[in-house]
Amino acid sequence: MTKSKSFSARTLDANALKSFAHPLRLRIYELLDQRGPSTATGLAAILGQNTGATSYHLRELARHGMIEIAEGMGRGKEKYWRIVPGGFTYGDTPPDAEAASALEFLLDDLVRQRGAELAKWREAATRAPAEWVAASGFGRRSLRLTTQETAELRDEVLEVLERYRSISDRRDGEAAAGHELPMGHVVIHFDVLPLGAVPDEPS
Known part of the structure; x- marks a missing residue:
């Protein structure tokens, strides 16, 4: 008998899948994951985009519960965004063709990202502190x-x-x-x- 699950990753619904399957939104999410909280202006500088574009895509990610405002950071109207705690999963094949196509795009990007991360660590391990190499x-x-x-x-x-x-x-x-x-x-x-x-x- 399989025991009940105690992990709580959220499963993205069809609308979230469709919204997330966008190259710039994926890159924004990846940067927030790698670097921690950031502003639309900071992300725009890294991505070579204008702040209006990054602001729009940040709001879209937030609308589907992927990211949120990092409270206690920023001055005045400046907003820092962070990944929503808890993680997420893509779940099973969605019911409609558009969402299924979005899922295929996201899975292909996941394979790309994993390959890039493995290759990056293979190269970076030669320069990393010994204690981190030992822990990897x-x-x-x-x-x-x-x-x-x-x-x-x-x-x-x-x-x-x-x-x-x-x-x-x-x-x-x-x-x-x-x-x-x-x-x-x-x-x-x-x-x-x-x-x-x-x-x-x-x-």
């Missing part, structure tokens, strides 16, 4: 499991990730309140790919 790791396992065991493995790993995500979210809140903490931006890649369940295409 590449991993791959090839197992023979039932469908139920596969789902249980996935859920157990996601529960561990959820525990550390909660710690990270609390620290993000402290940083947003003006506390500087010596933390590193750590990326964890985790995939469960039942490749053996798919017949090989005829040659």
